[in-house]
């Protein structure tokens with residue numbers, strides 16, 4: 001409810017700087033050889049990963065960073081799902097850091113989940129090595145010891161000499177220039193890892209900002225800002241080791257009324273880039289980021305947008321027969337890669353079990369949710385990416401940012417509760433300018449609410465998609481037996497759980 005109020009309240013931005021944004025859609029795709037000042041090594045790396053031109057948002061951000069904008073302002077980017085926001089920030093950061101003389105941790109990218117962080121690291125991996133830069137990951141995928149050995153370089157010690165551990169910690173150095181992290185593991189390293197420091201940080205990217213700002217995660221944001229804040233003298237004591245590029249440096253002139261006390265003075269500062277397809281416009285939330293003379297970049301007039309190539313459909317289902325409609329719909333899609341979203345872990349588990357009891361549907365279906373082990377989630381994603389799995393039934397754990405090539409359909413098995421959820425779920429398809437379809441299964445009495453929800457977004461025309469009796473009727477008897485099997489399996493599981501619970505409570509009494 002609170003989120004819904006926020007969505008309505010924010011339709012006209014309160015903050016003056018948000019009312020005159022840079023319109024991203026006034027830019028168009030630009031071939032790499034026409035991108036001003038793009039390092040030729042970067043162009044080669046991009047081309048070898050199949051990228052021949054920059055998308056609109058990438059060019060717009062390039063303009064404000066490497067181009068005339070010269071990283072003068074912090075960037076707040078609201079651009080639709082699949083429009084290429086990751087490269088939009090990765091490219092200028094990599095190009096800027098390529099001239100660095102000494103290796104320090106200079107760029108930090110924070111994401112809300114492990115899978116997203118892994119994905120973003122892959123993007124950096126396609127361009128950073130070509131520029132001599134290394135990228136690290138702090139997400140808790142491996143043990144903390146393994147992660148530390150990836151992130152921190154130890155000095156080579158001479159055999160036979162006794163070293164004071166305190167002296168050694170002074171000599172520890174970062175092995176990476178860019179770190180992609182989730183807040184929890186980031187805080188672990190800040191608090192406990194010897195040699196891990198943010199004192200040389202020049203770039204902070206907060207991807208999926210609205211989601212990250214909603215969660216406090218051990219006060220990660222105030223901590224990062226505190227650790228990178230000026231302490232009176234030079235903001236970055238080792239800034240002299242950072243050689244500014246010929247394209248513009250991150251030395252910036254503070255403006256009066258923006259940061260008091262720095263009028264006319266120029267010095268390096270922490271550059272922030274925040275991004276989302278549904279960027280918050282709430283002043284109190286944005287204030288937490290302590291933005292420097294922020295520049296708002298957005299695509300289109302309405303904040304919530306479905307990708308242009310997205311087709312929206314609603315499927316009206318008979319009461320109690322939604323699973324039947326889902327199966328008929330999946331069959332009509334003939335094994336195209338699809339994601340089915342449900343409203344909860346329990347709903348995901350039950351729907352997956354029910355689909356299995358339907359017998360051989362000729363479609364490989366897997367479950368994905370936040371309560372699964374990371375290894376299992378990664379395995380599912382890998383199989384889905386490879387096309388070995390055609391349908392993933394997921395909770396909203398897959399809603400944001402996940403980029404799986406070839407997803408043609410998103411199916412809202414349970415209607416999305418908020419427009420933000422709808423935008424992010426639907427945005428798993430129709431990415432990078434490709435076509436995609438989003439189906440929402442509804443009961444008749446949900447239709448009005450759904451219509452209201454859609455009105456909040458641009459590109460919102462939604463057609464009816466009917467599932468014909470021809471495709472439903474042959475499935476009815478299988479459905480009845482699948483339901484009976486599910487009921488049986490749920491009852492046996494409940495019985496087992498209850499029994500285990502009784503045993504545990506007995507043990508509790510005994511010990």
Ligand SMILES: Nc1ncnc2c1ncn2[C@@H]1O[C@H](COP(=O)(O)OP(=O)(O)OP(=O)(O)O)[C@@H](O)[C@H]1O
Nearest residue numbers: 051053054055081082083084085086277401403432
């Ligand atoms: N210039 C480009 N040319 C071709 N493909 C691109 C280009 N830039 C990005 N892509 C591809 O577009 C897809 C979407 O990019 P990305 O994941 O960065 O989108 P996004 O805007 O961050 O989406 P979301 O809001 O859902 O996180 C990816 O598969 C990426 O490889």
